[in-house]
Amino acid sequence: MVPLENYLVLSAIIFSLGVYGVLARRNAVLVLMGVELMLNAVSLNFIAFSAYLDPDRIIGAVFAVFIITVAAAEVGLALAIVIRLYRNRSTSNVDEAASLKW
Amino acid sequence: MSATEVLWWIFAGIIVITSLGVVFSRSVIHSAIFLIASLAGVGAMYVFLTVEFLALVQFLVYGGAVTVLVLLALMLTRMGAGGNVERANGPQAPIGLIVAGSLAAILVAVSVSTAWPGDTGKTTPILIGTISDRLFVDFGAPFVIASVLLLVALIGAIILARQEDE
Numbered sequence: 699m700v701p702l703e704n705y706l707v708l709s710a711i712i713f714s715l716g717v718y719g720v721l722a723r724r725n726a727v728l729v730l731m732g733v734e735l736m737l738n739a740v741s742l743n744f745i746a747f748s749a750y751l752d753p754d755r756i757i758g759a760v761f762a763v764f765i766i767t768v769a770a771a772e773v774g775l776a777l778a779i780v781i782r783l784y785r786n787r788s789t790s791n792v793d794e795a796a797s798l799k800w
Numbered sequence: 801m802s803a804t805e806v807l808w809w810i811f812a813g814i815i816v817i818t819s820l821g822v823v824f825s826r827s828v829i830h831s832a833i834f835l836i837a838s839l840a841g842v843g844a845m846y847v848f849l850t851v852e853f854l855a856l857v858q859f860l861v862y863g864g865a866v867t868v869l870v871l872l873a874l875m876l877t878r879m880g881a882g883g884n885v886e887r888a889n890g891p892q893a894p895i896g897l898i899v900a901g902s903l904a905a906i907l908v909a910v911s912v913s914t915a916w917p918g919d920t921g922k923t924t925p926i927l928i929g930t931i932s933d934r935l936f937v938d939f940g941a942p943f944v945i946a947s948v949l950l951l952v953a954l955i956g957a958i959i960l961a962r963q964e965d966e
Contacts, residue, residue, distance in 0.1 A: 702919055703912055707908050710907035722823070753920065
């Protein structure tokens with residue numbers, strides 16, 4: 699049986715890679731991919747905790763459902779903003795969109 | 801080492817390698833395809849954790865819907881064939897590497913050294929019925945609010961991305 703710590707270490711690695719993606723990338727869509735990796739690491743953590751520590755109440759699994767819902771809303775909205783930005787500025791580089799106005 | 805553990809390590813390796821591919825790949829399309837593999841690998845981890853329902857949701861929502869959205873956005877926002885290829889990373893990339901590396905070190909050290917209270921040492925199967933009881937009985941109001949949030953966000957996305965007639 700795989701111990702809980704393996705899942706925690708795996709999810710820490712995925713989360714840190716997501717953080718690197720968010721910090722280092724310039725393309726807005728690539729930044730979003732980093733955010734997706736981070737959200738996935740978090741829900742993996744929640745589900746691992748709920749399967750190992752809290753099998754009766756499974757709050758973690760319920761939280762994972764909400765994370766997936768909010769992540770779907772977030773990615774839809776963010777990609778709409780990226781498409782809008784590209785149409786107005788012909789760029790999807792986050793460094794060139796620093797003025798926060800159209 | 802049992803067959804389950806061998807499979808677990810194989811999938812963990814796949815997830816780490818494809819996640820590395822997402823953040824270090826030079827081509828954005830390659831990043832998106834690595835992202836599909838990484839999300840599917842996390843879905844396989846849910847199967848190891850005996851939460852089959854969430855594994856299916858993961859494959860459908862992330863492997864299907866979200867990655868298609870990301871690929872479509874890439875298609876719509878990239879330079880044409882003659883356009884200049886942007887550098888993928890900004891000048892801040894080395895600092896990002898330091899931050900992410902130290903974060904990983906802290907998280908790994910904490911999760912290995914902590915004695916988790918109530919650790920059963922094995923996974924307990926989580927049935928769909930249990931999840932639905934929990935979700936619709938105890939978390940009914942947050943569930944409705946989350947569905948309203950999804951509706952509002954997607955209407956907002958349509959309004960933002962709509963082509964205006966001028």
